[in-house]
Amino acid sequence: MEKPIIVIGAGPAGLQVAISIVKNFQNKEGFFPPVIVIDREKHAGGILNQCIHTGFGLAEYKEELTGPEYASRVLQEFRQLGIELRLSTTVIRVDENKMVTTLSPHRGLEKINALAIIFTTGCRERARGVIHIPGDRPAGIYTAGLAQKFINIDGYLPGKRVVILGSGDIGLIMARRLTFQGAKVLAVLEANNFVGGLARNVVQCLDDFNIPLYLSHTITDIIGKNRVEKVKISRVDENMRPVWGSEFELACDTILLSIGLIPENELAEMAGVKLDPSTNGAVIDENYMTSIKGIFACGNALHVHDLVDKLAVEAKEVGKNVAEYVDLSIGNSSTKGSLEFNAGTSVNIDENIRYILPHKISGKKTVKFHFRVRKPLNDVTLRMGNFQKRFPYLLPNEMSSVTIPAEYFERIDGDYLELLAVKGVKKVKGKEEDSELIQSQIVREVKIWIEKKLPV
Amino acid sequence: MKEHNPVKSNTYKSSQNFDGEYEVIIIGGGVVGTSIAREFSRYNLRISLIEKEDELSFGVSKANSGIVHAGIHSRAALLKEKLCARGNFLYNQLKSELGIPFKRVGELLVVKEGEDVNELLKFKSMGEENGVPGLKILSREEIREIEPALSKEIIAALYAPSAGVVNPYELVYLLAQNAIKNGVEIKTGEEVISINDRIVQTTKGKYKTQFIINAAGLFADRISNMVGIFDFKIVPRKGEEYLLDKKLRGLVSHIIFPLPSKNSKGTLVIPTLDGTIMVGPSAHEIENKYDLKTSDDVCWQIFEKARQMIPAIHSKHLISTFAGNRPVPVSLKPISERTPAELNEDFIINATPVPGFINVVGIQSPGLTAAPAIAERVVEIVKEEGLELIPSQSFVAHLTPTKKLREMSDLELEKEVRENPDYGKIVCRCEMVSEGEMKQAIASGAKTLDGVKFRTRAGMGRCQGGFCSFRTIEILAEELNVSPLEITKKGAGSNILVADITHRKSN
Numbered sequence: 001m002e003k004p005i006i007v008i009g010a011g012p013a014g015l016q017v018a019i020s021i022v023k024n025f026q027n028k029e030g031f032f033p034p035v036i037v038i039d040r041e042k043h044a045g046g047i048l049n050q051c052i053h054t055g056f057g058l059a060e061y062k063e064e065l066t067g068p069e070y071a072s073r074v075l076q077e078f079r080q081l082g083i084e085l086r087l088s089t090t091v092i093r094v095d096e097n098k099m100v101t102t103l104s105p106h107r108g109l110e111k112i113n114a115l116a117i118i119f120t121t122g123c124r125e126r127a128r129g130v131i132h133i134p135g136d137r138p139a140g141i142y143t144a145g146l147a148q149k150f151i152n153i154d155g156y157l158p159g160k161r162v163v164i165l166g167s168g169d170i171g172l173i174m175a176r177r178l179t180f181q182g183a184k185v186l187a188v189l190e191a192n193n194f195v196g197g198l199a200r201n202v203v204q205c206l207d208d209f210n211i212p213l214y215l216s217h218t219i220t221d222i223i224g225k226n227r228v229e230k231v232k233i234s235r236v237d238e239n240m241r242p243v244w245g246s247e248f249e250l251a252c253d254t255i256l257l258s259i260g261l262i263p264e265n266e267l268a269e270m271a272g273v274k275l276d277p278s279t280n281g282a283v284i285d286e287n288y289m290t291s292i293k294g295i296f297a298c299g300n301a302l303h304v305h306d307l308v309d310k311l312a313v314e315a316k317e318v319g320k321n322v323a324e325y326v327d328l329s330i331g332n333s334s335t336k337g338s339l340e341f342n343a344g345t346s347v348n349i350d351e352n353i354r355y356i357l358p359h360k361i362s363g364k365k366t367v368k369f370h371f372r373v374r375k376p377l378n379d380v381t382l383r384m385g386n387f388q389k390r391f392p393y394l395l396p397n398e399m400s401s402v403t404i405p406a407e408y409f410e411r412i413d414g415d416y417l418e419l420l421a422v423k424g425v426k427k428v429k430g431k432e433e434d435s436e437l438i439q440s441q442i443v444r445e446v447k448i449w450i451e452k453k454l455p456v
Numbered sequence: 457m458k459e460h461n462p463v464k465s466n467t468y469k470s471s472q473n474f475d476g477e478y479e480v481i482i483i484g485g486g487v488v489g490t491s492i493a494r495e496f497s498r499y500n501l502r503i504s505l506i507e508k509e510d511e512l513s514f515g516v517s518k519a520n521s522g523i524v525h526a527g528i529h530s531r532a533a534l535l536k537e538k539l540c541a542r543g544n545f546l547y548n549q550l551k552s553e554l555g556i557p558f559k560r561v562g563e564l565l566v567v568k569e570g571e572d573v574n575e576l577l578k579f580k581s582m583g584e585e586n587g588v589p590g591l592k593i594l595s596r597e598e599i600r601e602i603e604p605a606l607s608k609e610i611i612a613a614l615y616a617p618s619a620g621v622v623n624p625y626e627l628v629y630l631l632a633q634n635a636i637k638n639g640v641e642i643k644t645g646e647e648v649i650s651i652n653d654r655i656v657q658t659t660k661g662k663y664k665t666q667f668i669i670n671a672a673g674l675f676a677d678r679i680s681n682m683v684g685i686f687d688f689k690i691v692p693r694k695g696e697e698y699l700l701d702k703k704l705r706g707l708v709s710h711i712i713f714p715l716p717s718k719n720s721k722g723t724l725v726i727p728t729l730d731g732t733i734m735v736g737p738s739a740h741e742i743e744n745k746y747d748l749k750t751s752d753d754v755c756w757q758i759f760e761k762a763r764q765m766i767p768a769i770h771s772k773h774l775i776s777t778f779a780g781n782r783p784v785p786v787s788l789k790p791i792s793e794r795t796p797a798e799l800n801e802d803f804i805i806n807a808t809p810v811p812g813f814i815n816v817v818g819i820q821s822p823g824l825t826a827a828p829a830i831a832e833r834v835v836e837i838v839k840e841e842g843l844e845l846i847p848s849q850s851f852v853a854h855l856t857p858t859k860k861l862r863e864m865s866d867l868e869l870e871k872e873v874r875e876n877p878d879y880g881k882i883v884c885r886c887e888m889v890s891e892g893e894m895k896q897a898i899a900s901g902a903k904t905l906d907g908v909k910f911r912t913r914a915g916m917g918r919c920q921g922g923f924c925s926f927r928t929i930e931i932l933a934e935e936l937n938v939s940p941l942e943i944t945k946k947g948a949g950s951n952i953l954v955a956d957i958t959h960r961k962s963n
Contacts, residue, residue, distance in 0.1 A: 226949030
């Protein structure tokens with residue numbers, strides 16, 4: 001039996017990448033192996049199924065759809081292509097030889113030798129223990145996504161008087177959702193001095209419902225014997241330390257935690273895929289292939305996305321690359337193909353940037369970089385030689401991207417090429433001896449260094 | 457993974473006024489209570505164990521550090537040290553009979569620059585007096601060979617190979633399972649309100665008994681007071697524990713102890729069986745027995761102390777935290793009248809002036825280690841007090857070994873799922889716990905979310921219940937035939953869901 005292509009996770013990334021792979025196969029000559037999408041849930045759609053708010057598919061379908069509606073649209077296309085979908089099936093192991101072991105009640109234990117694997121396993125929520133909120137451990141403390149599931153999928157309200165910690169999108173959406181359902185949302189707290197989620201969500205979820213947002217505040221104590229009874233809240237300084245004397249209490253029965261999403265890569269790690277500690281997602285090359293040949297990653301499992309439309313674009317690109325890889329692997333095509341996998345040039349970043357993808361480039365191909373900054377920055381210009389892109393602002397909660405055409409990589413002079421984001425400086429030089437002078441004139445900058453190394 | 461059919465009938469209905477009649481009632485379902493219950497079940501007796509929390513072990517035992525001590529910490533000839541040595545020895549048998557999760561990893565009592573190495577010699581000789589095997593003083597180089605992550609400031613250590621780690625709540629559940637199999641009636645979510653003339657009145661019933669074993673942990677003073685014994689009180693001494701990411705697995709392989717203080721064995725670095733590294737516990741007296749808060753100050757202190765022994769430990773590795781309260785026995789007699797045992801906070805295990813009332817009180821460290829020996833001692837006391845002990849012909853010491861899904865080989869998994877598809881439905885993905893295992897946990901007594909969690913590890917993994925909580929609640933509701941709204945986290949008052957927002961059909 002031929003080796004199939006396995007997509008792990010039938011959320012928007014998994015469905016879109018599968019569709020893209022199959023459509024790309026259709027454009028090629030030859031016979032191609034099947035694509036199988038596996039998901040542990042009873043339904044495909046991933047996290048979309050519980051996102052009943054609108055805002056999905058604006059770019060792709062030119063409509064404002066809810067999560068389930070968007071998932072339906074994608075599934076329609078998916079079904080038309082006849083791609084195999086295995087639900088209620090849990091992948092329990094993946095090894096470096098691309099052997100995928102699954103467990104399900106109806107098929108029992110199965111082992112599949114895969115030709116290629118795409119990890120679209122999404123992400124999980126950061127839980128209380130990791131940030132150590134001191135106090136009691138009563139019932140009534142939930143991550144925002146769990147509360148969203150309780151309400152939207154299971155049909156139960158998890159609390160009546162709620163304090164939300166974290167101003168990420170999920171927290172903001174849930175503030176509104178709980179209010180609609182008759183709960184009282186007393187406050188949304190954010191330890192940073194800037195909001196974590198999209199600006200439009202602050203307006204539509206908090207302002208419209210008069211829910212107070214406290215920036216630079218956090219929970220310093222949880223009180224409750226069996227169920228949450230109240231919380232103590234303090235203002236914090238830039239080092240996240242509670243400011244003495246700023247403490248106040250709020251009586252509540254529920255705390256929602258919206259303190260971050262972490263890409264879910266336990267299976268990838270099991271297989272030996274290298275992870276980037278700053279994203280907890282896989283280290284990838286410009287084709288979204290991981291450190292193991294034939295294993296790819298995309299979607300939230302790779303890095304947390306803000307908009308499903310951007311994720312769909314990414315998944316479509318990855319699908320194309322996977323199809324190309326499979327084409328080469330099974331020797332269909334007589335040409336060598338335009339892709340160079342796992343090329344050896346690293347992309348390095350400075351402290352202003354939290355992460356950048358891809359981690360490695362060949363230098364021969366146009367690359368679309370995705371990155372996030374650590375803190376909000378204004379009036380940033382990205383420059384590399386003659387290449388230039390201006391950003392009026394860069395926010396940590398909105399994924400940024402820049403596409404650099406291939407020809408710019410060829411003009412690497414000396415040992416490194418500097419991509420500088422510079423404010424208020426007219427000339428940028430690519431030579432080391434001038435860099436200090438330039439830095440002293442720079443008010444705020446974002447540096448994306450591209451360091452040319454010998455291929456591994 | 458089959459149901460266990462009890463060997464004897466587990467309900468002892470009796471004459472007119474009582475809901476049950478027994479030879480022995482044990483108050484308290486922690487490691488001490490369940491050990492005693494199991495020990496008594498070797499004899500032809502009608503036995504009941506009454507636990508006020510909804511789940512066994514949810515008093516003191518659940519927050520135990522899980523260490524089976526070698527017995528090197530004795531400073532005097534105390535009962536607790538004697539029982540600790542005997543208990544440690546009995547753990548092998550417990551493992552072979554009940555399949556308890558237990559491993560002898562060994563302990564290192566370390567001394568750093570500026571501390572007195574001679575302390576180690578004192579502990580070594582006292583340990584040898586108590587019969588502790590294999591004790592050895594190690595030099596700097598020897599220590600580094602077996603525990604490379606230890607700080608360079610550590611100059612010597614006392615090595616005790618017989619120390620081990622155990623999962624304390626799993627131990628309780630296995631002891632209980634075997635006790636039930638051998639006829640013990642276990643009642644949870646039931647609180648003793650009064651005791652008069654060997655009649656025990658609880659929130660759910662009235663029982664007649666010959667003997668009452670007070671193993672009520674933090675509330676043992678309350679129980680003693682019910683029969684007119686007022687010569688001690690139980691003071692809670694809190695210990696906070698911090699769990700570190702499994703990524704650090706292998707960082708330490710032995711339990712690392714600092715030199716102890718008067719009140720406690722100190723902040724330790726513990727390689728747990730689950731693969732996490734645990735640091736703690738702290739030790740400070742508090743007022744409220746129900747206060748289980750963790751705090752930033754203590755967190756910082758614990759990490760400072762842990763890093764002095766293992767520099768690679770950092771609070772960024774933190775994944776979870778919890779606290780527990782030790783039941784410290786404090787004599788209420790005038791100080792001049794207190795015995796050395798009382799002054800040293802020794803275990804109080806004795807028959808009392810009240811006929812039939814046996815105290816098993818103040819069981820803090822090394823209580824977990826001593827538990828099997830405590831059980832033996834209690835049975836002896838009851839025999840001395842006149843109870844006839846006829847060995848039961850139907851007593852079965854073993855439990856059918858049941859493997860967890862995550863421990864099974866592929867072949868075993870295949871077979872298991874084919875026979876029962878419920879084992880192929882994974883609910884908790886982080887710890888690979890199936891519906892089948894959850895249903896089993898509920899069949900053996902779990903009635904709350906934490907009850908299922910502590911029996912199966914569901915919800916203890918990376919996502920901390922973020923994905924699996926509702927399905928777990930649903931399964932509890934289905935198996936217990938109640939609405940999901942009635943399912944609690946850990947007992948009355950800790951409901952998880954507050955309202956049904958759909959117009960579904962009621963149960």
